[in-house]
Amino acid sequence: MLESWPAVALLLGAALVAVSRGQVRMLIMLAAPLLGAWGVYQLEPGTVIEFQMMGLQLTPVRVDKLSILFGYLFHLAAFIGVVYSLHIKDRMQDVAALAYAGSAVGAVFAGDLLTLFVFWELLAVTSVFLVLARRSKHSLSTGMRYLVMQVGSGVLLLAGAIWYASAGNGLTFDYIGLDAPGGWLIFIAFGIKAGFPLLHSWLTDAYPEATPTGTVFLSAFTTKVAIYSLARGFPGTDVLIVIGTVMACFPIFFAVIENDLRRVLAYSLINQLGFMVVGIGIGTQLALNGAVAHAFTDVIFKGLLMMSMGAVLHVTGEMRGSELGGLYKKMPKTAILCMVGAASISAFPLFSGFVSKSMVVAAAIHEGHTVVWLALLFAAAGVFHHAGIKIPFFAFFAHDSRYVDTAHEPPVNMLVAMSLGALLCVGIGSFPGLLYSLLPYDTGFWPYDVSHVLSQLQLLAFSALAFTWLKLAGIYPPELKSVHLDVDWVYRRWVPQAIQTALERLAPVDRSLRDKSLALVDATLSMLARHHGSYGLLARSWPTGSMVIWVAVMLGLSLALYYA
Amino acid sequence: MSADKQKTYLFDNPRNVRRVVLGLVGACVILIGLDLVVHRHVSHPWEAMFGFYAVYGFVACVLLVLLAKEMRKVLIRKEDYYDETLPSANPSSREDPRA
Numbered sequence: 154m155l156e157s158w159p160a161v162a163l164l165l166g167a168a169l170v171a172v173s174r175g176q177v178r179m180l181i182m183l184a185a186p187l188l189g190a191w192g193v194y195q196l197e198p199g200t201v202i203e204f205q206m207m208g209l210q211l212t213p214v215r216v217d218k219l220s221i222l223f224g225y226l227f228h229l230a231a232f233i234g235v236v237y238s239l240h241i242k243d244r245m246q247d248v249a250a251l252a253y254a255g256s257a258v259g260a261v262f263a264g265d266l267l268t269l270f271v272f273w274e275l276l277a278v279t280s281v282f283l284v285l286a287r288r289s290k291h292s293l294s295t296g297m298r299y300l301v302m303q304v305g306s307g308v309l310l311l312a313g314a315i316w317y318a319s320a321g322n323g324l325t326f327d328y329i330g331l332d333a334p335g336g337w338l339i340f341i342a343f344g345i346k347a348g349f350p351l352l353h354s355w356l357t358d359a360y361p362e363a364t365p366t367g368t369v370f371l372s373a374f375t376t377k378v379a380i381y382s383l384a385r386g387f388p389g390t391d392v393l394i395v396i397g398t399v400m401a402c403f404p405i406f407f408a409v410i411e412n413d414l415r416r417v418l419a420y421s422l423i424n425q426l427g428f429m430v431v432g433i434g435i436g437t438q439l440a441l442n443g444a445v446a447h448a449f450t451d452v453i454f455k456g457l458l459m460m461s462m463g464a465v466l467h468v469t470g471e472m473r474g475s476e477l478g479g480l481y482k483k484m485p486k487t488a489i490l491c492m493v494g495a496a497s498i499s500a501f502p503l504f505s506g507f508v509s510k511s512m513v514v515a516a517a518i519h520e521g522h523t524v525v526w527l528a529l530l531f532a533a534a535g536v537f538h539h540a541g542i543k544i545p546f547f548a549f550f551a552h553d554s555r556y557v558d559t560a561h562e563p564p565v566n567m568l569v570a571m572s573l574g575a576l577l578c579v580g581i582g583s584f585p586g587l588l589y590s591l592l593p594y595d596t597g598f599w600p601y602d603v604s605h606v607l608s609q610l611q612l613l614a615f616s617a618l619a620f621t622w623l624k625l626a627g628i629y630p631p632e633l634k635s636v637h638l639d640v641d642w643v644y645r646r647w648v649p650q651a652i653q654t655a656l657e658r659l660a661p662v663d664r665s666l667r668d669k670s671l672a673l674v675d676a677t678l679s680m681l682a683r684h685h686g687s688y689g690l691l692a693r694s695w696p697t698g699s700m701v702i703w704v705a706v707m708l709g710l711s712l713a714l715y716y717a
Numbered sequence: 718m719s720a721d722k723q724k725t726y727l728f729d730n731p732r733n734v735r736r737v738v739l740g741l742v743g744a745c746v747i748l749i750g751l752d753l754v755v756h757r758h759v760s761h762p763w764e765a766m767f768g769f770y771a772v773y774g775f776v777a778c779v780l781l782v783l784l785a786k787e788m789r790k791v792l793i794r795k796e797d798y799y800d801e802t803l804p805s806a807n808p809s810s811r812e813d814p815r816a
Binding site (some may be wrong): 405406407409410481482515518519523526527530531534535538550602603604607608609610611612613614615616617618619620621622623625628629630633634635636637638639645646 | 726727728738741742744745748749751752755757758759760761764768769770771772773774775777778779781782783784785786788789792793794795796798799
């Protein structure tokens with residue numbers, strides 16, 4: 154069964170977790186991703202499972218190198234996430250997390266657009282519980298906003314798929330392109346989940362509001378399913394190069410000033426997605442390899458960073474950079490593991506980001522996209538600045554916060570999960586051959602040569618020098634208790650405000666309408682009073698009296714008619 | 718616990734902080750110095766310039782921070798900004814003119 158439907162292990166696991174408890178539940182949670190990964194290992198590229206339903210040709214499972222790569226990745230991410238969350242006793246989160254991971258696996262093996270749509274929506278409805286599980290007023294409203302965006306993306310996908318299929322293309326999910334009927338709808342549906350600029354605010358809104366463990370799952374799946382879908386449906390689409398470049402650059406400005414450290418990581422997640430989107434847009438074999446390889450490494454290092462911040466949140470209950478600091482004294486292991494993640498996302502040689510990001514950058518330069526290349530270099534320096542330095546610096550160093558006295562290392566399972574992530578970061582970075590062998594194309598790319606290592610080290614060392622100088626000179630913006638406006642302001646503030654203003658403008662109109670209606674009612678009442686009131690023509694006798702009169706009239710009439 | 722409080726940690730000593738900064742500056746000097754010795758393969762003519770990546774990294778980060786500071790002036794709000802009730806655009810219209 155595992156070979157015929159790879160998502161079954163995680164989805165069945167979620168169902169069993171819902172009805173089990175204690176150590177049995179823990180065992181099921183650990184076993185489900187491992188069994189699922191075993192199932193992926195058994196899959197043969199080229200396998201296709203098809204059936205007919207109501208005249209539609211459906212392909213619930215289609216196996217190729219691309220889907221296998223993501224299949225491994227999602228099971229790996231689910232396993233690390235499960236280990237990380239073993240200490241919590243919250244059935245809702247456990248079920249949601251496994252079902253969410255299962256939906257992601259189902260989506261990347263979906264061979265037709267309808268199956269993809271089903272898992273697309275399942276991703277939305279399962280993941281929202283990881284936000285709601287925080288059980289606060291904020292998480293409820295954030296969760297609802299998140300759900301509206303996610304389900305909306307699914308509706309666009311369905312509309313696009315119907316249009317696409319009704320134009321005679323069938324439902325098969327392969328290259329779609331923007332020129333296909335419904336292509337733009339599907340593109341935007343993918344774009345919402347991939348965090349395209351202006352469509353990204355659900356991500357920076359919801360991810361930092363989820364539970365410490367929930368964010369680890371959230372950062373792994375939804376956006377990577379979108380990257381997979383873009384790589385499958387829209388490789389080589391030029392507009393993606395522009396979109397990806399903007400995605401790589403604009404979030405780093407927000408990340409520098411943002412106070413909530415998990416929101417900083419959410420912005421840097423969009424920045425990393427930008428690199429992948431650029432790779433898909435360039436569309437050469439090297440670029441596509443780079444995009445999916447970066448998706449792979451990003452899940453692990455971003456997961457590691459989210460886990461380290463989750464550990465800080467778990468221990469201190471605080472996530473604002475302005476309130477944290479000095480925690481290296483009490484959480485040295487977490488601090489070191491966080492710095493491994495930071496080195497990986499910054500693409501230090503020997504860490505995982507280096508072996509994947511460099512493929513996209515190399516592809517940009519080979520294809521002659523000079524501006525894009527310069528922008529990606531800027532983004533690469535910027536990511537070191539905000540994710541590589543800012544995150545560990547403000548959480549673990551900077552000034553001593555009030556939490557230093559009481560802080561301690563997080564539970565063992567959290568440390569184990571972070572160590573697993575860190576090992577993978579260093580392992581992939583030092584021995585990239587294994588990851589490269591899983592990639593869809595064989596390009597012969599090798600990241601380790603003197604020029605490349607030296608130029609990357611120069612870029613990073615001088616970025617760090619810039620941070621140090623700005624910090625020592627007092628130019629670096631301090632962490633402030635604040636929020637910063639982003640696109641979500643439009644629907645959280647501007648639209649409600651506009652509605653309220655409009656209502657206030659309408660109020661006088663509404664009042665005069667109501668006054669006129671009241672006058673009309675008054676006129677009707679007085680007319681009725683005139684005819685039926687005390688001295689009205691129709692009110693001179695009691696109803697019983699008038700009844701008797703009318704009965705007498707009718708009897709007399711019938712008598713007259715009878716004798717006539 | 719009280720003994721713990723008196724324990725001094727690595728960066729409580731300002732000399733260690735200075736060492737880290739000096740180490741970073743030293744690394745930067747060595748890395749840019751290597752540009753004189755190592756011939757880097759280049760795919761783009763600008764890459765061949767002496768210290769291109771070093772200068773680009775430094776300037777990019779300084780510009781990033783300076784621009785972000787300007788951006789903050791426009792975008793920053795109080796922490797509870799989204800928790801507040803909406804301010805009325807036209808407060809007088811809330812009052813009942815008939816009253």
